[in-house]
Amino acid sequence: MNVYLKNVRIVDGTGSPAIEDGLLVYCSTVGNPDKHGILYVGPMNSDVLAKAEKSDRIMDLKGEYTVTPGLVNTHVHLDLQMPGAGFRLDPLGPAFRALKAYRRAAEALEVGVTTLRNVGGGDFFDVAIKNAVDKGMLLGPRVICCGWTLMAHGGHGSQDYGAIECTGPVEFAKNTRLNLIAGCDCIKVGMTGGLEGAHEGLCDRQVTNEELEAVIWVAHQAGKKVAAHLSDDQTIYDSVSRGLDSVEHGYAMKERTVKLIAEKGKYYTPTLSVSSEDSIDYMNKHGFPARNFAKADTARAGHWEAARLAHQYGVKVCVGTDMVPSDPVKRGCTATQLEMELLVEHAEFSPLEVIKAATSVGAELCGVADITGTLKPGYEADLCVVKGKPDLNIYDMRDIQMVVKGGGIVFSRIPNYEARNFGVVSEGHIAEGGTFGNW
Numbered sequence: 001m002n003v004y005l006k007n008v009r010i011v012d013g014t015g016s017p018a019i020e021d022g023l024l025v026y027c028s029t030v031g032n033p034d035k036h037g038i039l040y041v042g043p044m045n046s047d048v049l050a051k052a053e054k055s056d057r058i059m060d061l062k063g064e065y066t067v068t069p070g071l072v073n074t075h076v077h078l079d080l081q082m083p084g085a086g087f088r089l090d091p092l093g094p095a096f097r098a099l100k101a102y103r104r105a106a107e108a109l110e111v112g113v114t115t116l117r118n119v120g121g122g123d124f125f126d127v128a129i130k131n132a133v134d135k136g137m138l139l140g141p142r143v144i145c146c147g148w149t150l151m152a153h154g155g156h157g158s159q160d161y162g163a164i165e166c167t168g169p170v171e172f173a174k175n176t177r178l179n180l181i182a183g184c185d186c187i188k189v190g191m192t193g194g195l196e197g198a199h200e201g202l203c204d205r206q207v208t209n210e211e212l213e214a215v216i217w218v219a220h221q222a223g224k225k226v227a228a229h230l231s232d233d234q235t236i237y238d239s240v241s242r243g244l245d246s247v248e249h250g251y252a253m254k255e256r257t258v259k260l261i262a263e264k265g266k267y268y269t270p271t272l273s274v275s276s277e278d279s280i281d282y283m284n285k286h287g288f289p290a291r292n293f294a295k296a297d298t299a300r301a302g303h304w305e306a307a308r309l310a311h312q313y314g315v316k317v318c319v320g321t322d323m324v325p326s327d328p329v330k331r332g333c334t335a336t337q338l339e340m341e342l343l344v345e346h347a348e349f350s351p352l353e354v355i356k357a358a359t360s361v362g363a364e365l366c367g368v369a370d371i372t373g374t375l376k377p378g379y380e381a382d383l384c385v386v387k388g389k390p391d392l393n394i395y396d397m398r399d400i401q402m403v404v405k406g407g408g409i410v411f412s413r414i415p416n417y418e419a420r421n422f423g424v425v426s427e428g429h430i431a432e433g434g435t436f437g438n439w
């Protein structure tokens with residue numbers, strides 16, 4: 001069955017302005033389990049429409065809806081546990097961790113995230129979810145996995161389960177190889193201190209240049225990218241100079257560093273959500289100690305400025321939350337939506353640029369830009385259908401009324417075209433979802 005979205009606004013994720021009176025046709029998985037994808041994207045076209053067969057579905061969206069590519073959230077911890085148990089204790093166990101993480105991955109589809117990068121997966125739960133989804137065993141978003149996070153002994157996150165502590169280039173190289181052999185798509189390193197951790201300052205440097213170089217050398221030989229948790233300007237400059245692909249957080253960056261990232265064509269996922277006022281409320285509800293609030297308050301203005309500079313110099317900025325994509329936040333939306341709003345409010349992104357960051361740029365960072373992240377014939381039908389004009393008003397992105405992943409409809413709440421073909425979650429799940437799920 002082919003699905004025709006007619007009289008729809010189209011925002012293709014490349015940054016091009018919307019096609020106002022558009023038509024998008026995709027081949028759905030219904031009746032075509034092996035053959036699916038986008039067939040046509042462009043202005044309304046009576047020749048294309050005339051080819052519709054009786055069994056096809058034609059949805060007239062009357063100019064009231066906008067279709068975008070499915071969203072890509074590039075900084076997710078599906079097994080987030082707050083506050084951490086400390087002392088490297090595993091509060092979940094590997095089997096329950098995988099189930100919990102899968103539930104949260106499935107929820108991501110509910111909020112329009114059809115691809116996510118999981119930046120740290122102890123026991124390779126993320127590789128397991130990726131395999132289950134890719135083989136068609138379970139429905140979920142495309143998962144890009146990093147496996148165990150590589151940290152210095154006693155470094156950022158080392159008290160939480162999910163990090164492998166290393167000292168010296170040999171240990172860093174060895175654990176990179178072990179992650180790659182397990183099927184990881186990307187390697188994650190904790191270079192500096194962070195907002196969490198009583199034992200460390202935000203900008204403490206914990207991994208040496210030589211250690212990072214060892215990771216980058218091994219990963220790049222295998223054609224994989226390296227992402228690093230990074231706080232301060234000098235460490236970011238040194239890391240990107242050495243070939244780091246993906247800067248995470250970047251709480252403080254000066255012009256020369258931002259220029260370097262832009263010149264090298266590398267990526268930056270600011271995760272403005274973590275230093276936001278919504279984050280203070282989020283941490284409070286999760287029982288974080290007050291020192292975390294103070295650190296976030298201190299980091300906020302510099303964080304916004306770093307993202308603003310990145311925009312000014314044309315860095316490839318992505319949308320990542322650090323929170324679970326479906327996490328509800330104080331302002332009344334999800335974490336993924338919050339991050340998109342913050343980029344507009346504090347970093348001078350236009351709504352159209354934010355949609356590009358959340359789709360095609362994220363897909364490029366994730367290494368899936370040849371199949372998703374933009375709307376083109378031959379690409380996977382990963383779609384969000386939104387009520388309103390989110391390319392002009394980012395707050396309209398809160399109103400996602402239909403999600404399609406890989407040609408399979410997840411849900412549609414569009415009047416006359418209601419459907420729910422997948423649901424791991426019950427009605428009203430968002431309020432109970434994300435890290436607030438009662439399990």
Ligand SMILES: [Zn+2]
Nearest residue numbers: 075077119322
């Ligand atoms: Zn993180």
